[in-house]
Amino acid sequence: MVSKRIVKVLLKLLRVLVENSNRHVHTQFSQILHLHSVFIQFSTLFLQFEFIYTNCSVNSWGLLKRLTSPPKAIESTLGQKKPKVVFVLGGPGSGKGTQCANIVEHFGYTHLSAGDLLRAEIKSGSENGTMIQxxxxEGKIVPSEVTIKLLEKAILENENDKFLIDGFPRNEENRAAFEAVTGIVPEFVLFFDCPEEEMEKRLLGRNQGREDDNIDTIRKRFKVFLESSLPxxxxxxxxxxVRKIDAAKPVGEVFEAVKALFTPVKRGGGGPLPRGFYVTVTSLISSSTEFG
Ligand SMILES: Nc1ncnc2c1ncn2[C@@H]1O[C@H](COP(=O)(O)OP(=O)(O)O)[C@@H](O)[C@H]1O
Ligand SMILES: O=c1ccn([C@@H]2O[C@H](COP(=O)(O)OP(=O)(O)O)[C@@H](O)[C@H]2O)c(=O)[nH]1
Known part of the structure; x- marks a missing residue:
């Protein structure tokens, strides 16, 4: 250890000084001796500190830095990464996951499905598992802090800086909390617009063994989508x-429209919804919902 070596060198130097001491150097020698005693005390303290934290498996320099710097907020950690995020939204069964797989393949994004992260959390046996399940x-929205933590972890663990966040934010509280906690504002929102009858047909035929792909839960999910996600x-x-895509078309045609949004030179296929725009998902309710 460097500090031990310094102490040894200093002691050696002092011994040489004592051996060669005479009247002329005596005063200087006393001062050096005093300094030496102070130095020894300081070194001992330092060595004790180093020993305690080394044995606690904590790097003492790292610990010192942590103790002296303010706690890092999630925002600053993600803020340093500055990821590019696209939110992929749309009703259950509108084809979000299907199109995300295509975007990943062609445009190098990382796909983060909030639903998949929550299902993985159930499987991992975490303490939140039963609540999430x-x-x-019930087709209900899991508390924001649980979903945001999972998303934040997934973003930080991945080296990519471009992410598709699929199926989140699902309500205004999700949206506001995510922005407040992470500081991330999406580049744009890819919105898959699809009528209820088509989504219902797709979900009932999805065949992925999902507990929520039954008619009762599907209806509840449609209701939650209308009341909480459309806002x-x-x-x-x-x-x-918002970049709206007609998601009722066949997979290939939907992807052609999606591609135009992600290809810079061809950009212009989407664009914000015009004022007074009516979405087909509103067939879920008797009257149409007006945007804008
Ligand atoms: N454009 C499409 N036309 C017909 N079936 C589709 C289309 N897009 C997706 N599907 C099918 O519909 C089901 C739901 O699609 P998925 O991508 O899982 O939707 P979401 O992620 O929005 O819930 C899947 O079985 C998928 O293969
Ligand atoms: O941010 C999210 C994403 C999903 N879910 C829950 O997970 C279910 C399935 O969501 P997913 O996006 O996987 O499927 P989708 O409904 O789009 O088919 C939802 O109904 C919610 O109960 C949630 O609570 N918060």
């Missing part, structure tokens, strides 16, 4: 950030 079974799309539409 019950919420999903999020409305919010981003008012900021000119």
């Amino acid at each position: 019950n919420m999903i079974k 999020v799309i409305e919010h981003y539409n008012s900021k000119g950030k």
Whole structure:
């Protein structure tokens, strides 16, 4: 250890000084001796400190830095990474996951499905598992802090800086909390617009063994989408950030429209929803919902 070596060198130097001491150097020698004693005390303290934290498996320099700097907020950690985020929204079964896989393949994004992260959390046996499972079974929205933590972890663990966040934010509280905690504002929102009958047909035929793909839960999910998720799309539409895609078309045709949004030279296929725009998902309710 460097500090031990310094102490040894200093002691050696002092011994040489004592051996060669005479009247002329005596005063200087006393001063050096005093300094030496102070130095020894300081070194001992330092060595004790180093020993305690080394044995606690904590790097003492790292610990010192942590103790002296203010606690890092999630925002600053993600703020340093500055990821590019696209929110992929749309009703259950509108084809979000299907199109995200295509975007990943062609445009190098990382796909983060909030639903998949929550299902993985259930499987991992985490303490929140049962709560998440019950919420999903009922088609309800899991508390923001749980979903945001999972998303934040997934973003930080991945080296990519471009992410598709699929199926989140699902309500205004999700949206506001995510922006407040992470400081991330999406580049744009990809909105898959699809009528209820088509989504229902797709979900009932999805065949992925999902507990929530049964008619009772599907209806609850449609209701939650209308009441809680559409306002999020409305919010981003008012900021000119929504790119709407007609998701009722076959997969290939939908992807052609998606591609145009991600290819810079061909950009212009989307664009914000015009004022007074009516979405087909509103067939879920008797009257249409107006954006803008
Ligand atoms: N454009 C499409 N036309 C017909 N079926 C589709 C289309 N897009 C997706 N599907 C199918 O519909 C089901 C739901 O699609 P998925 O991508 O899982 O939707 P979401 O992620 O929005 O819930 C899947 O079985 C998928 O293969
Ligand atoms: O941010 C999210 C994403 C999903 N979910 C829950 O997970 C379910 C399935 O969501 P997913 O996006 O996987 O499927 P989708 O409904 O789009 O088919 C939802 O109904 C919610 O119960 C949630 O609570 N918060």
